[in-house]
Amino acid sequence: MSPRRVVLVELAEETAAIPLARMLRDAGLEVVHVGHLDTAEKIACTAEQEDPDILGLLGGPVPEGLAEALSGTTVIELGGESPEKAAEMLVGGRSHTLGTPSDRVR
Template structure:
């Protein structure tokens, strides 16, 4: 099944990260469909959620991606908040005008 928009799963690993909402907005504004799974504690939970949601990419915030996650997800790329601008460009085919902008709350 071919999608019109890339689907991104956002996960807060090990601890809540308020940047997840802002990153979700940036991805959405860039044309991606965003599924925010919220805080998950283990790599297994992330993999199970990814199997259910069938994302084109998985964003891990809060703490770095757990070891072995990229291998467990196979061809689904994993990105972090530090590489979010690159992920937006790769997923949507262009740069987002809001990728580097602070969240609404910071303005």
């Protein structure tokens, strides 16, 4: 079984996307960090190209109509969650790797 694919989108300039992406990768998920996207159309187009299982939105509310445009993809608003809490939400529970930071973070 292949790992779940997560696309991370930043809705605000300052988010914890990089540490979150590393934690998710260390937990065994495939992560695509697309950076800052500012419209529902850009996010939907990117999600269609990347074909994720989960679309994680950091730094803002889910743009209107996005969840409906991406039926079949789980859209999760991560808001101002810490990277650790956001990783737990996306992984679906505690992972043994979430408590140990990536080698790149240490």
